[in-house]
Amino acid sequence: MDSTSALKFFGFTKQEAVVYTTLLRYGPQTGYEAAKNAGISRSNAYGALAGLCEKGAAMKASGDAKSYSAVPGKELIRNLRRQCDKTLDVLEKSLPDRQETEAPYLTVSGFENVVDKAQNVLDEAEHHIYVSLNSHEATLLHDALCRATARGLKTVIVSDTDPNVPECIYHFFPKDAGQFNIIADTSTVLTGSLDPELSSQCLYSKNTNLVRLMREAFVNELELIRQREEKSNE
Structure with missing residues (x-):
């Protein structure tokens, strides 16, 4: 200049x-x-x-x-x-302060809508997926989970039954039917109930605070699983 x-x-x-x-x-x-x-x-x-x-x-x-x-x-x-x-x-x-806006919490209602949203979250993931769910929910999302591992995504599944998803990392843990949690790319969460006989509903969000809390809960669950496995091997 x-x-x-x-x-x-x-x-x-x-x-x-x-x-x-x-x-x-x-x-x-x-x-x-x-x-x-x-x-x-x-x-x-x-x-x-x-x-x-x-x-x-x-x-x-x-x-x-x-x-x-x-x-x-x-x-x-x-x-x-x-x-x-x-x-x-x-x-x-x-100059006014910039107003920070967090991602909203969105509710998805209806069995088919919840299944569709869960499959979409899994299909749109690009890096890794953490899933905690009952064998019933695992069956409903089996194809989407297989597509995720086929794309090379790290896929960790915690369930009461082996979901038979090739290349996934599976951890056994007793799970009651009706509640599932999905964390995709550490940026998106989906948590709720998935039961065709009852009112299926889930919460979907990219809110950073909720993602952090869900991730911490999942890490704690994995730690409990590790401790149980160590005790069973003693």
């Missing part, structure tokens, strides 16, 4: 920036002289000089000659710095 570009950043026009540096380089000048030395038309030179005076970057001498002098560079820089500080102070005091 050269001096002309820097001055334009502070609101100077290109002609004003050129004429200002010309005044610094050649000293006090009339409009005619400034136009000649800057290589611009006389009308543009006079317009630039008027603009420089308004911006406090040039001063007009009294008398018949009507010559113009540049404000020293260091003085202009101090003035611009003060103006910037004032502007930043205004912004700091007047």
